[in-house]
Every structure is written in structure tokens, then in C-alpha cells.
Amino acid sequence: xxxxxxxxxxxxxxxxxxxxxxxxxxxxxxxxxxxxxxxxxxxxxxxxxxxxxxxxxxxxxxxxxxxxxxxxxxxxxxxxxxxxxxxxxxxxxxxxxxxxxxxxxxxxxxxxxxxxxxxxxxxxxxxxxxxxxxxxxxxxxxxxxxxxxxxxxxxxxxxxxxxxxxxxxxxxxxxxxxxxxxxxxxxxxxxxxxxxxxxxxxxxxxxxxxxxxxxxxxxxxxxxxxxxxxxxxxxxxxxxxxxxxxxxxxxxxxxxxxxxxxxxxxxxxxxxxxxxxxxxxxxxxxxxxxxxxxxxxxxxxxxxxxxxxxxxxxxxxxxxxxxxxxxxxxxxxxxxxxxxxxxxxxxxxxxxxxxxxxxxxxxxxxxxxxxxxxxxxxxxxxxxxxxxxxxxxxxxxxxxxxxxxxxxxxxxxxxxxxxxxxxxxxxxxxxxxxxxxxxxxxxxxxxxxxxxxxxxxxxxxxxxxxxxxxxxxxxxxxxxxxxxxxxxxxxxxxxxxxxxxxxxxxxxxxxxxxxxxxxxxxxxxxxxxxxxxxxxxxxxxxxxxxxxxxxxxxxxxxxxxxxxxxxxxxxxxxxxxxxxxxxxxxxxxxxxxxxxxxxxxxxxxxxxxxxxxxxxxxxxxxxxxxxxxxxxxxxxxxxxxxxxxxxxxxxxxxxxxxxxxxxxxxxxxxxxxxxxxxxxxxxxxxxxxxxxxxxxxxxxxxxx
Amino acid sequence: xxxxxxxxxxxxxxxxxxxxxxxxxxxxxxxxxxxxxxxxxxxxxxxxxxxxxxxxxxxxxxxxxxxxxxxxxxxxxxxxxxxxxxxxxxxxxxxxxxxxxxxxxxxxxxxxxxxxxxxxxxxxxxxxxxxxxxxxxxxxxxxxxxxxxxxxxxxxxxxxxxxxxxxxxxxxxxxxxxxxxxxxxxxxxxxxxxxxxxxxxxxxxxxxxxxxxxxxxxxxxxxxxxxxx
Numbered sequence: 001x002x003x004x005x006x007x008x009x010x011x012x013x014x015x016x017x018x019x020x021x022x023x024x025x026x027x028x029x030x031x032x033x034x035x036x037x038x039x040x041x042x043x044x045x046x047x048x049x050x051x052x053x054x055x056x057x058x059x060x061x062x063x064x065x066x067x068x069x070x071x072x073x074x075x076x077x078x079x080x081x082x083x084x085x086x087x088x089x090x091x092x093x094x095x096x097x098x099x100x101x102x103x104x105x106x107x108x109x110x111x112x113x114x115x116x117x118x119x120x121x122x123x124x125x126x127x128x129x130x131x132x133x134x135x136x137x138x139x140x141x142x143x144x145x146x147x148x149x150x151x152x153x154x155x156x157x158x159x160x161x162x163x164x165x166x167x168x169x170x171x172x173x174x175x176x177x178x179x180x181x182x183x184x185x186x187x188x189x190x191x192x193x194x195x196x197x198x199x200x201x202x203x204x205x206x207x208x209x210x211x212x213x214x215x216x217x218x219x220x221x222x223x224x225x226x227x228x229x230x231x232x233x234x235x236x237x238x239x240x241x242x243x244x245x246x247x248x249x250x251x252x253x254x255x256x257x258x259x260x261x262x263x264x265x266x267x268x269x270x271x272x273x274x275x276x277x278x279x280x281x282x283x284x285x286x287x288x289x290x291x292x293x294x295x296x297x298x299x300x301x302x303x304x305x306x307x308x309x310x311x312x313x314x315x316x317x318x319x320x321x322x323x324x325x326x327x328x329x330x331x332x333x334x335x336x337x338x339x340x341x342x343x344x345x346x347x348x349x350x351x352x353x354x355x356x357x358x359x360x361x362x363x364x365x366x367x368x369x370x371x372x373x374x375x376x377x378x379x380x381x382x383x384x385x386x387x388x389x390x391x392x393x394x395x396x397x398x399x400x401x402x403x404x405x406x407x408x409x410x411x412x413x414x415x416x417x418x419x420x421x422x423x424x425x426x427x428x429x430x431x432x433x434x435x436x437x438x439x440x441x442x443x444x445x446x447x448x449x450x451x452x453x454x455x456x457x458x459x460x461x462x463x464x465x466x467x468x469x470x471x472x473x474x475x476x477x478x479x480x481x482x483x484x485x486x487x488x489x490x491x492x493x494x495x496x497x498x499x500x501x502x503x504x505x506x507x508x509x510x511x512x513x514x515x516x517x518x519x520x521x522x523x524x525x526x527x528x529x530x531x532x533x534x535x536x537x538x539x540x541x542x543x544x545x546x547x548x549x550x551x552x553x554x555x556x557x558x559x560x561x562x563x564x565x566x567x568x569x570x571x572x573x574x575x576x577x578x579x580x581x582x583x584x585x586x587x588x589x590x591x592x593x594x595x596x597x598x599x600x601x602x603x604x605x606x607x608x609x610x611x612x613x614x615x616x617x618x619x620x621x622x623x624x625x626x627x628x629x630x631x632x633x634x635x636x637x638x639x640x641x642x643x644x645x646x647x648x649x650x651x652x653x654x655x656x657x658x659x660x661x662x663x664x665x666x667x668x669x670x671x672x673x674x675x676x677x678x679x680x681x682x683x684x685x686x687x688x689x690x691x692x693x694x695x696x697x698x699x700x701x702x703x704x
Numbered sequence: 705x706x707x708x709x710x711x712x713x714x715x716x717x718x719x720x721x722x723x724x725x726x727x728x729x730x731x732x733x734x735x736x737x738x739x740x741x742x743x744x745x746x747x748x749x750x751x752x753x754x755x756x757x758x759x760x761x762x763x764x765x766x767x768x769x770x771x772x773x774x775x776x777x778x779x780x781x782x783x784x785x786x787x788x789x790x791x792x793x794x795x796x797x798x799x800x801x802x803x804x805x806x807x808x809x810x811x812x813x814x815x816x817x818x819x820x821x822x823x824x825x826x827x828x829x830x831x832x833x834x835x836x837x838x839x840x841x842x843x844x845x846x847x848x849x850x851x852x853x854x855x856x857x858x859x860x861x862x863x864x865x866x867x868x869x870x871x872x873x874x875x876x877x878x879x880x881x882x883x884x885x886x887x888x889x890x891x892x893x894x895x896x897x898x899x900x901x902x903x904x905x906x907x908x909x910x911x912x913x914x915x916x917x918x919x920x921x922x923x924x925x926x927x928x929x930x931x932x933x
Contacts, residue, residue, distance in 0.1 A: 045768070045795070053768040053799065060771060063786060067734055163733055167903040168808050168839060168896075 071164040071175035078160050081153050083461070084449045089116025094151055096122050113154035121595060124155040393495035393516035394419035394455070396432065396482055401509040402473055402501070407671055409436075409468040409501070411478065413448050413459040419516075420455075422484035422492045427453045429486070430494060434463055435479040437498070439532065444558055450485045466557030466601050467535035467671050473501045482516060493519050533641030533676055534559035536572070536628065539669035540645075540660035547616035548609050549576060549624070549660075553591050554669065555603040562630050562638040569595050569631045570602055570640065575686045576610040579623040579646055585613050586686055593631065619661055620647060627683050628674060641674025642683050731775055731782040735896055736806050737889075740828050741813030742821035743792030746847040749879040750813065751789045754889055759880055766791040768799045778893050785893070804835035809892045810842040814858065816876065817851050822858045822866075829870050839903075841895040843873045845888055850878035 045053070086097035093100070093108065094116040100108045108117035125148075150158070166172045397414045413432045422428040429452045436444040444465070451457035468476075478499050484492040495516025504510055535557040541550040553572045561568040571593040577586040589608035612619050623646030629637045643649075645657040652672055659668040677683055739747045748766050752758050755772040771788045788807065790800035804810075812828050814821040825844065832842060844867040846858060860876055867874030873891055877884035 049767045056768065056770050060786075063773065070734075162900055162903075165734060165808070167900050168837065 065176065068174055068176045069178070071160075071173060072177040074160045074164060075172070075175055076177050078153070078156050080461075081156060085153060086449055087118075089114070089118070093117065093119035093122050095119075095153065109149045111151035111154050112148045113150060113158070116151060118149075118151045122152055123149045124152055125149060392420060393518070394482070395513060395515045396480055396495075396497060397511070397513040398432075398480060399509050399511045400478065400499070400501070400504055402468065402504050402506055404470055404506040407467050407469055409465040409473075409478075410462055411465070411480075412462040413480070414511075415456070415458045415460070416482055416516075417456050419457070419482065420494055422494060423453075423486075425453070427455055428484040428492075428494065429453060430455075430457050430482055431485055432459060433481045433483055435481065436465060436468075437477040437479055439476065439558070452485075464601070466555060467537065469671070470506075473504060476501050496520065532558070532560060533674040534628065535671055535673055536626065536641075536643070537669065537671050538626065539667050540624075540656065541667045542616070542619060542660050542664045544616050544664040547612045547619075549612055549619065549622075550607055550609050551589070551624070551626075552607040552667075552669075553604040553626075555601065555605070556628060557601045557671075559601070559628060559630075559640055559674075562640055568640070569593050571629045571631070572604060572606075573627050573629060574608050574610065575625045575627075576612070576622055577625075577686070578613050578618060578621055579648065580621060583613070587611055587613065588686065616664075622646065623648070624657070625683060625686055627677075627686075637684075639676070639680050639683060642677045642680075643672050643674055644677070731784040733781060733900075734784045734786065735808050735893065736786045736788065737809045737811065737892060738788045738790060738803060738807035739811040739813060740790050740800070740831070741792055741811075741847075742815070742818070742824050745792065745813045745815040745818065745821045746879050747792065747811075747813050748789050750811070750845070750847060750877070750885060750888075751787055753879040753882055753885045755787065757882075759882075761880070765793065768796045769803060776889075776893070778890065779897060781897070783893060785889070787889075801831060801835050804832065804840075805837070807836060808840055808896050810836065810840060811845055811888060811892065812842055812872065813845045813847050814863075815848050816846045816858045816863070817848055817855045819857045822846075822863070825866060826870075829872070839899055841892060841899060842870075843875065843888055843892050843895070844870070845884075846874075846876040848878060848880070849876040849883060850881040 085095050086092075087094045089111075091100060092098060094111070094114070095118055098119045098121075100117065100119070108119060109123050110117055111123070161167055161172075164172055164175070394416055395418065396416045399410075399412045399414065401410045401412075402408070403410070411434055413434075416430060416432070419428050419430055429450055431448050431450040433445060433447045446463040446465075448459045448461045448463065451459065478501055479496060480498075481496040482494040484494055486492060496519060497512075497514045497517055498520070499512060499514075537554040537557070539552045539554065541552070543550055551574050553574070556570055556572070559568055559570055571590055573588060573590040575586050575588045577583065587610045589610060591604050591606040591608070594602040594604070612622060623644060625642060625644050627642035628640040630640050631637050643653060645653045647654075647657070649657060652670060656668060656670045656672070659666075739751060741747055743765065744763060748764070748770070749759060751772055752760075755774050766789055769788060769790055771786055774785045774787065776783050776785060788803050790796070790803065810832055812825060812832070814825050816822075829842070832840065844863065846860070846863045863876065864874050873895065875884045875888050875891070877888055879885060
């Protein structure tokens with residue numbers, strides 16, 4: 001944190017302040033003058049020593065920068081949560097904007113920090129959180145009798161306060177927001193790479209203490225953190241075990257099996273997905289120019305070329321206003337590097353997210369990479385515009401990016417312009433709703449936060465669909481609807497656009513700027529698909545030494561709420577039993593219940609350990625039932641969907657099971673589609689049987 | 705649609721870069737610690753023992769400053785420790801004192817076989833008080849406790865007494881025989897963690913305060929219901 005004071009040349013001369021303080025002291029060297037180790041040539045530092053010290057400082061700067069980046073991403077996450085908060089905290093819940101009624105429902109709670117009112121779903125019991133985290137242990141003991149409540153935002157900001165070190169420095173240290181990535185890349189590599197490469201021990205899932213947030217956006221960003229952490233742990237393990245970890249995710253149609261990436265231990269990596277083949281030689285530095293040449297060739301409107309920064313930035317920088325760009329650069333610690341580096345990575349809002357996705361998708365870890373300089377890549381962005389004249393309804397601008405490795409579709413709604421006024425005051429209260437067609441209305445819809453009283457809203461929100469495979473991309477369409485939120489009654493429809501996802505290129509962000517269209521009635525084929533229940537990402541690890549099966553439930557996507565309201569509180573249950581007639585023994589485990597209301601894409605990152613009945617050799621004969629349950633407001637449980645893995649299962653499930661059995665010790669991860677089982681009674685009997693036979697729960701860590 | 709190898713290469717190189725960054729950031733808290741003390745009391749050895757579990761009896765004077773990074777788990781939290789090793793020699797003092805300001809914890813070291821180094825402890829503690837944040841934690845360590853009693857010039861009781869006087873935790877340790885090395889660091893980390901838990905002067909406006917530093921698109925959507933906390 002020292003460089004924050006701008007004192008890079010600290011060894012040259014003590015500042016006046018230091019001297020002043022010294023002179024005030026009646027002790028120390030200034031008084032005594034003579035020290036036993038005082039050398040003749042005091043205050044003279046030889047050039048070699050200077051070089052050495054500079055090197056150390058450069059290393060430290062590297063760490064500082066990455067720390068600032070880390071704080072920046074925490075701050076950004078916090079801000080995105082704040083942006084999403086919709087209520088006023090007086091008559092409506094500060095976060096989810098649920099209205100408090102006088103007699104119906106539970107009374108609102110008041111956040112200890114911001115004194116705003118919130119509903120019970122959006123609050124965090126601070127005392128329990130702190131006990132959980134052990135951070136506030138002392139505090140919670142004191143306050144254990146009176147429960148204190150915090151809204152999720154305040155809870156998160158307290159967390160950031162601690163994690164950033166702000167508690168110590170009594171203010172947030174300097175940080176770099178993810179937008180300013182380019183600076184970081186540049187400053188990382190204009191210094192000599194360090195000789196000491198520390199390989200961290202494979203650590204566990206990121207942050208098990210962090211409270212899970214029901215708010216979609218927060219859980220989204222959070223899951224990025226998590227997945228990074230998890231990937232890291234597996235990848236670092238892979239470097240230890242010489243590439244023994246097989247991590248695969250395959251699409252439901254197995255058509256994209258090419259996207260399966262195994263851990264090649266060779267330093268060059270070859271990844272291919274679909275038509276795109278990704279290959280990189282070991283020398284990244286030389287690819288730099290190549291890149292820009294190719295990207296010039298590949299893009300229509302935006303020609304990213306090396307060294308041309310302002311223009312490039314305007315096109316690729318996801319429409320940040322020029323004014324902003326200019327001011328941003330003023331704000332940056334190193335102006336001189338900005339220009340050059342901005343051409344390497346467009347400073348997109350979620351560039352960190354996207355790139356972290358990329359990074360985590362590719363499983364290759366090269367520990368030498370720390371010492372080999374390479375340069376950040378560029379994303380090509382195309383602008384797809386059909387707005388000459390916005391038309392009567394207005395226009396909407398958004399970007400879409402499909403990541404075939406993480407199976408994620410990121411949609412960033414940037415802004416809308418010249419919307420039709422829907423309210424009497426001549427404005428609208430617009431928000432954007434996304435719908436993936438064909439798909440269940442409940443599970444495939446996501447919305448942005450409402451912008452009040454404007455016809456030109458800037459949303460800048462990224463919504464992510466998880467588990468979107470290439471076959472999904474070829475079949476499905478994305479529908480964006482702009483609606484006007486009406487406080488008293490039905491929300492008004494302003495306009496909509498539909499884009500076919502087929503036109504997206506993997507890993508390429510595409511900007512759309514389209515005129516809104518009038519309402520279309522959906523074709524029958526676009527309507528709900530009854531068979532769809534949602535998707536589940538989990539990994540299996542067969543541990544031979546203690547004959548257990550470790551199941552890590554990573555996340556769910558597109559869960560279809562089955563209770564009457566649109567809310568879903570999902571919980572995953574895992575049951576392992578011998579698939580033989582006459583064996584009744586069942587090992588069951590379940591994850592926590594995600595009280596997430598509208599989040600149909602909850603991230604769990606929960607590991608459960610199931611002992612294999614009769615020893616590890618019996619695993620082949622076992623079957624694993626995984627089911628997702630929703631609880632309605634009366635406390636009844638409803639089966640959302642289930643899947644079964646075993647020697648009798650088919651397709652992806654069989655493959656996953658086979659990989660797990662065949663490679664003990666390896667973590668095998670895959671997406672699966674949930675189905676509604678033909679025998680729901682059996683599943684619920686299993687799940688309830690598990691209640692009696694629960695084995696002690698592991699801490700939420702991945703033991704590998 | 706023709707696809708360009710260049711894009712992919714660029715992506716993959718950024719992939720590795722980002723992956724490394726992601727790995728670097730896989731921790732909850734970052735603490736900066738500083739080891740200070742007279743020349744040749746064993747600061748560098750102490751750090752090497754802790755970070756690399758290695759020891760060499762050869763004496764190489766530290767040039768200015770150096771640091772090592774170690775990630776540890778403590779109380780279910782992942783902590784990244786950046787441990788600064790400072791030169792004890794007077795001529796580097798301006799460099800080393802500059803690093804006091806960022807440090808959350810200090811290890812003030814003396815050599816139990818060197819009375820001079822013990823006598824300077826008071827001076828070092830004054831240094832800490834002068835240059836560091838007032839809530840920085842300090843542990844006083846008497847190094848080289850593996851030495852036999854003939855060589856010892858500072859008794860344990862003396863050290864303990866001085867530590868009590870100054871209000872520091874006290875350990876006698878040996879980097880050579882790996883005595884109390886981990887314990888010292890763990891204790892220091894615990895002290896900082898406790899301090900963190902106690903810190904109540906929480907400024908709820910973090911992030912919000914970034915209004916000044918972070919420039920949004922100029923959309924004045926501030927009043928539209930964001931949590932004002």
C-alpha cells in the first residue's frame with residue numbers, strides 16, 4: 001500500500017514529515033547519534049544495491065496492483081448490488097422492492113447500518129453471520145441476545161471493509177476497478193518478472209463464509225469468484241499431479257464434446273470448440289502483432305489495431321462516453337501506459353468477469369506462465385445496428401457473449417434511448433426483461449433494475465444464463481423486452497427485440513443496437529417446454545483410500561419453480577445406494593437451502609461426502625440419485641427435477657459416472673439436465689430416508 | 705464464418721494472464737507484516753524458515769528491503785501474508801521506515817546472544833510508534849534461542865519484562881532449529897484478526913465514496929432507490 005502515497009522513491013530521502021517527527025522524539029537515533037552498526041558510508045547506496053532494491057519494489061508493486069485490483073472487484077461487486085437495489089426502504093424492501101403491507105405478512109426489519117427497512121428474505125442475521133465467519137466472534141457474543149439485522153448490501157460493505165484492509169487504514173485503500181484492466185496489464189509487464197514464483201497451496205472454494213445473496217446480480221458475480229477459486233484449486237492440483245485431473249463439461253447433446261478440455265501437461269494448449277480452434281504457441285509476446293492483424297480482418301466496424309487507442313476505445317469500450325474515458329485516464333495512476341494498453345483489452349464493464357470465465361474455462365496451468373511475459377488478448381466486438389431512426393418506440397443497446405467453455409451466456413443491457421413515454425408525467429420507468437426462447441417463462445426470464453422517470457435509461461447490467469450449450473445457441477433466441485414499471489398495477493409493455501443466438505460467435509462480444517418492435521405473440525414452439533426442469537453442474541470424485549464419493553454441487557441453472565409463486569428456494573439432495581435388489585441402505589446428504597426468492601440460478605459450491613456401502617469396489621454397483629427440491633410457503637417440499645447416475649443410466653450421466661469410476665481421485669465436472677423422474681415417489685422416499693441416515697456433514701470445502 | 709487464429713491466441717494468452725490473476729486473488733484478506741531489528745539478529749533467516757522452511761547459517765546482509773509472500777489458513781480464513789524483511793543496517797533506514805506505514809503487524813527481533821541488539825529494542829519500538837499506524841500489532845522475538853547458555857547474554861526474563869513494559873507479545877525463537885517460528889507468525893496474524901474483529905469504526909460509505917473516483921456514465925440514477933447505506 002505504500003505506493004499509494006506516490007512515494008516510489010522512498011529510499012532516496014526521508015520526507016520532511018518524517019524528519020519533523022524524528023526531531024520531536026526524545027529517543028532514537030536522532031538523539032543518540034551513534035549506533036553500533038553504523039557504517040562509515042551511511043546513506044550511500046551503491047548502484048547495484050539500488051538496482052536490487054528497485055527490483056524488490058517492482059515486485060511489490062506487482063502485488064500492490066493485484067491487490068488493488070482485488071479490492072476494485074470487491075468494490076464493483078458492491079456497487080452492482082447497490083445498483084440493483086430497487087426499493088425505497090420505507091414502504092418497500094430496500095433490496096427487492098417488495099411492498100410492506102400493514103397486516104398481511106411479516107413485519108419489515110430494519111437494517112442496523114442504513115436504518116432502512118427490508119423484508120425478511122433480504123436481510124442477514126448479523127449475529128449468526130458473524131459467528132459463522134468467526135470474524136466478529138467477540139462482538140456476537142456480546143450481542144447474542146439481541147439479534148441484529150443487516151441488509152445484504154450493508155453486510156457486504158462490512159465484508160469489503162474488512163477484506164480490503166480498510167478497517168486498518170481507516171478508509172478504503174486505493175483500488176483499480178475492473179474496467180481499468182488495461183492499466184494493470186501494462187504495469188504488470190513493464191517491470192521485470194520476479195524470480196520468486198510462489199505456488200500457493202491448492203486452496204479451497206473461495207470464501208465459504210461469505211453469505212449467499214439472493215439477489216441475482218450479486219450471486220452472479222459471487223459465483224465468478226467462487227468458480228475461480230474452485231478452478232484454481234483443481235488446476236493447481238493438476239500441476240502437482242502431472243495433469244491427472246480431468247475436468248470436463250459437456251453439452252447435453254454431446255455435440256460439443258470438442259469443448260471438453262483435458263489437462264494436457266504440455267505447455268502449449270490446444271483447445272477447440274466448434275468451428276473455432278484455439279491454439280497458441282508458447283511465445284505469446286510475438287503473437288501480439290498477429291493478433292491485431294487478425295482482429296482487423298475479423299471485425300466489420302471496429303478495427304482494433306495496435307496503438308490506436310482513442311478510436312479503438314470508443315468502439316470497443318462498450319460505449320463508455322468519451323468524457324468518461326478522458327476522465328478515467330486522468331484518474332489512472334499511470335497515464336503513460338493507458339494508451340498503449342487500451343488496445344489490448346477493451347475496458348468493458350465485465351471484462352474481468354468474462355476473462356475470468358475464459359481463464360477458468362481453460363484448465364491449462366503453466367506455472368512458468370508467471371515468469372513468461374505475455375500480453376492480454378483482445379475481444380472483437382461487432383456492432384450490429386439497425387437503428388437509423390429509432391422509430392416510435394425507441395431503441396435498446398446490449399451486448400451478448402457466449403462462453404462455450406463455461407457454458408454461459410452473458411447479456412449486458414447497456415442502455416435504451418428515446419423510449420416511448422408511458423406515464424402521464426411524460427416519462428417512463430423502464431426496465432428490461434430477458435427471455436430465452438423457447439424456454440420456461442419462469443426460469444428463463446431475467447430482468448434488470450428499473451430506472452425511474454427517464455426515457456433514456458442507462459442500465460449497464462450484465463445478466464448471465466448458465467448452462468447454455470452450443471446446441472442451445474443454435475436453437476434458441478433471446479428476446480429483450482423493455483417494460484414500464486407501474487407502481488399501481490400492470491406493467492406496461494414498451495417494445496421488444498428478438499435476436500437469434502445462432503449468429504453469435506463463441507467468445508466474441510457482440511454489440512446490438514436495435515430499434516424496438518411492437519409486441520409479438522409468441523409462437524407455440526417458443527412457448528414453455530414442459531420437459532424442461534433446469535440444469536445442474538456438479539462434480540464427482542471417487543476417493544479410493546477412504547472409499548467415499550465426493551460430490552460437489554456447483555450450481556443450478558434455469559430451475560423451474562414448481563410452487564405457485566415464481567419464487568424458488570432450491571435445495572439439492574444426493575443419495576447413494578447399492579443398485580441391487582434387497583439392499584435398503586441409503587447414504588443421503590443435502591445442501592443448504594438457498595433462500596433466494598427469484599434466483600433460479602443458485603450457486604451452491606457445496607461438497608458432500610458419501611461413504612460407499614461395502615467398500616470402494618462396490619461403487620460400480622451403486623447408483624447416485626440427485627434431486628432438486630423447492631419448498632413452498634407452507635413448508636411442503638416439491639420436486640423440481642432429478643437425475644440418476646449409475647451403470648444403468650444413459651448419455652451424459654453414464655459418461656460422467658464412468659469417468660468418475662474409472663479415474664479414482666480425479667474430479668470430473670459436468671452439466672446435466674434435470675428431468676422429472678418417472679418415479680417421483682421413489683425419489684422422495686429416498687430423500688426422506690436420508691433424513692434418518694444422515695452422515696456428518698463436511699464443512700463446505702472441497703477436500704481433494 | 706472464418707475464424708482467426710490470432711484472436712484465439714490473444715484470448716488464450718489473456719486467459720493465462722487472467723487465470724494467474726485469479727489464482728493470485730484467491731484469498732480473503734491480505735496482511736502486510738514487517739520484520740525489524742538490528743543487523744544480523746536473524747530476520748532474514750526467520751523469514752526464510754517460515755516461508756520456505758529453509759535455513760542457512762551463511763550471513764548475507766539484506767540489501768534495503770525484501771519480501772516474501774505466503775498464503776495461510778487461519779480461523780477458516782485464507783490470508784495472504786506479505787512479509788517484509790528489512791535491512792538492519794542504519795544506512796538503509798530511510799528505505800525501511802517508509803514501509804512501516806503499510807504494515808499491519810511487526811516482528812521486532814533481537815538476538816539473545818547480542819546485548820546491543822536487545823538494547824536497541826526500545827529504539828525500534830519508538831520507530832514503530834513514529835512511523836506506523838497506531839493499531840499495528842507488534843510481537844517481540846528473541847531469536848537464536850537454540851544457542852547454549854554460555855553464549856546467551858539476554859535472559860528470557862529480561863526479554864519478557866521489556867515486552868511487558870512495551871506492551872508487546874513476547875517469544876523466544878530459533879530460525880535454525882525451527883522453534884516458535886510458525887507460532888510467532890500465527891500469533892501475529894491472530895492479533896491482527898482480533899483487532900479486525902474489534903474494529904467498529906466502520907465507514908458505511910465505502911464504495912459509495914467512489915462516486916468521486918469512479919465515473920459512471922453520467923446517468924444520474926443515484927436517487928432511484930439504491931441502498932443509501
